[in-house]
Amino acid sequence: MSGHLAVVGLGPGDARWLTPEAGAWLAAADAIYGYGAYLDRVPVRDGQARHASDNREEGARAAAALRHAAEGAKVAIVSGGDPGVFAMAAAARAGAPLGHDFCTLSLSDNLKPWELIERRLDAAATAGFVIALYNPVSRARPWQLGTALERLRRHLPAATPVVFGRAVGRVDERVAVTTLGDADPANADMATLVIVGSRETRIVMRPGVPLVYTPRAALDAST
Amino acid sequence: MSGHLAVVGLGPGDARWLTPEAGAWLAAADAIYGYGAYLDRVPVRDGQARHASDNREEGARAAAALRHAAEGAKVAIVSGGDPGVFAMAAAARAGAPLGHDFCTLSLSDNLKPWELIERRLDAAATAGFVIALYNPVSRARPWQLGTALERLRRHLPAATPVVFGRAVGRVDERVAVTTLGDADPANADMATLVIVGSRETRIVMRPGVPLVYTPRAALDAST
Numbered sequence: 001m002s003g004h005l006a007v008v009g010l011g012p013g014d015a016r017w018l019t020p021e022a023g024a025w026l027a028a029a030d031a032i033y034g035y036g037a038y039l040d041r042v043p044v045r046d047g048q049a050r051h052a053s054d055n056r057e058e059g060a061r062a063a064a065a066l067r068h069a070a071e072g073a074k075v076a077i078v079s080g081g082d083p084g085v086f087a088m089a090a091a092a093r094a095g096a097p098l099g100h101d102f103c104t105l106s107l108s109d110n111l112k113p114w115e116l117i118e119r120r121l122d123a124a125a126t127a128g129f130v131i132a133l134y135n136p137v138s139r140a141r142p143w144q145l146g147t148a149l150e151r152l153r154r155h156l157p158a159a160t161p162v163v164f165g166r167a168v169g170r171v172d173e174r175v176a177v178t179t180l181g182d183a184d185p186a187n188a189d190m191a192t193l194v195i196v197g198s199r200e201t202r203i204v205m206r207p208g209v210p211l212v213y214t215p216r217a218a219l220d221a222s223t
Numbered sequence: 224m225s226g227h228l229a230v231v232g233l234g235p236g237d238a239r240w241l242t243p244e245a246g247a248w249l250a251a252a253d254a255i256y257g258y259g260a261y262l263d264r265v266p267v268r269d270g271q272a273r274h275a276s277d278n279r280e281e282g283a284r285a286a287a288a289l290r291h292a293a294e295g296a297k298v299a300i301v302s303g304g305d306p307g308v309f310a311m312a313a314a315a316r317a318g319a320p321l322g323h324d325f326c327t328l329s330l331s332d333n334l335k336p337w338e339l340i341e342r343r344l345d346a347a348a349t350a351g352f353v354i355a356l357y358n359p360v361s362r363a364r365p366w367q368l369g370t371a372l373e374r375l376r377r378h379l380p381a382a383t384p385v386v387f388g389r390a391v392g393r394v395d396e397r398v399a400v401t402t403l404g405d406a407d408p409a410n411a412d413m414a415t416l417v418i419v420g421s422r423e424t425r426i427v428m429r430p431g432v433p434l435v436y437t438p439r440a441a442l443d444a445s446t
Contacts, residue, residue, distance in 0.1 A: 018243070019240045082315075083319070098307050102327055104324060111439050112323075119350055120324060124326070124346070124347075126346065127342055
C-alpha cells in the first residue's frame with residue numbers, strides 16, 4: 001500500500017471548529033509535520049511521529065513530508081486556518097461584517113511590492129468591498145498596518161467600523177470593535193485579523209463587544 | 224431557563240465538513256427553521272420540530288424563529304455554507320486558487336444596481352484579485368454571468384483559469400476547470416460558485432480535474 005500526504009487545515013484554533021474530515025486525517029496519520037505553534041494544537045497520539053519546524057522553513061518541511069509519504073507513510077502537514085485561504089472566525093465573532101461583497105488582502109510585502117498592496121487597498125475601498133487584512137503586522141513589518149489605515153482614510157469616512165480579531169477561538173482571544181478614525185495599529189499583532197467595513201457597514205451597540213453588520217443591500221451605485 | 228436562537232452554518236453540504244460546534248447546536252435544538260433544501264441536510268431527530276420555508280420568506284422565517292426562542296425554546300436557524308460568508312469548498316476541490324489576495328462578489332442585482340457590480344468587477348480584475356462569483360445565475364437572472372465574463376475579458380487574458388464548482392461535497396457535485404476565453408455561462412446554475420483567476424493563477428494539468436493554483440508571490444507591481 002502506498003503512502004499519502006494530506007494538507008490539513010486546523011481552523012482558527014478551537015477544536016469545536018475543526019471539521020470531522022480534518023480530524024480523521026490527523027487521526028490516521030503516521031507522522032505530522034508543521035510549524036511548531038500549529039503542531040501544538042494537535043492532540044498527541046502514541047505511535048505518531050511529530051516533526052515541528054519554524055517559519056521560513058516551509059520548503060524543507062514540504063520536501064521532508066513528501067519524501068516521507070513517498071516511502072509509504074501516511075503523512076499530514078498542518079496549517080492554521082484554511083490551507084487555501086485563512087481563518088475567518090474573527091468575522092463570526094464580530095457579528096456579520098462580511099454580509100456582502102468583500103476581499104481579503106495580505107499586508108505582507110515579503111512576496112509582493114508595497115505599491116501593489118496600496119493599489120489593491122485603493123481599488124477595494126473605492127469599489128465598496130469590505131476589506132479583511134491578513135498579516136497586518138510582524139516584528140519585521142512594523143509600519144505596514146498604520147500606512148494601510150492611513151491610505152484607507154483617504155477613501156472611507158472616519159466612522160467606518162473596524163474589527164481587530166486576535167487569536168479567535170483560543171484562550172488569549174481578544175476582539176475589539178472601533179472605527180477607522182480611531183483604529184490604532186498598535187492593537188494588532190501577528191495573530192490579529194483586521195476587518196475594515198464598507199460605507200454600508202454599521203456598528204450595533206450591545207453590552208460587551210458590539211456587533212458589526214454589513215447589509216446585503218447596497219442601493220446606491222455611488223457607494 | 225430562557226430560550227435561545229442559534230444561527231447555524233451547514234457548510235457546503237458534506238457532513239464531514241460540518242463543525243462539531245454546528246453539530247452540537249443542531250443536536251440541542253428543540254426546533255429547527257430554514258429554507259427547505261438546507262433543512263433536508265439535517266438528520267431528523269425525534270422530538271425536534273422542523274419548520275421549512277421557501278426563498279423570499281426570510282423575514283417571516285426569522286420572525287417565527289425569534290418568537291419561538293422568546294417563548295423559551297432552543298431554536299436553530301440553518302443556512303447553507305457559512306451564514307456570514309458563503310461556502311468556499313469549491314476552492315479546496317480545485318486546488319489552491321485562493322492562495323493570495325481575493326474577493327467575493329455576488330452577481331445578484333436584486334439588492335444592488337448592476338452598475339455597481341460592474342464597477343466592482345473592473346476594480347477587482349484590474350487590481351489583481353482572484354474573484355469568486357456568488358449567485359452567478361438564477362431563473363430570474365439568466366444574463367448576469369455572461370455579461371460579467373464579457374466584462375472581465377476586457378481586463379484579463381483569455382488564458383486566465385476559471386473554475387465552475389457545482390454542489391461541492393454533495394452527491395451531484397461537478398467541478399470543471401476552463402479558461403476565461405472558453406468559459407460558458409450555461410455551465411453554471413444556482414448551486415455553482417465561479418472562480419476567476421488573476422494574472423498569476425495557473426492551471427496544473429493532471430489526470431481528472433486539473434488543479435488551479437495562485438502563488439503567494441506577485442513580484443510585478445503592474446499585474
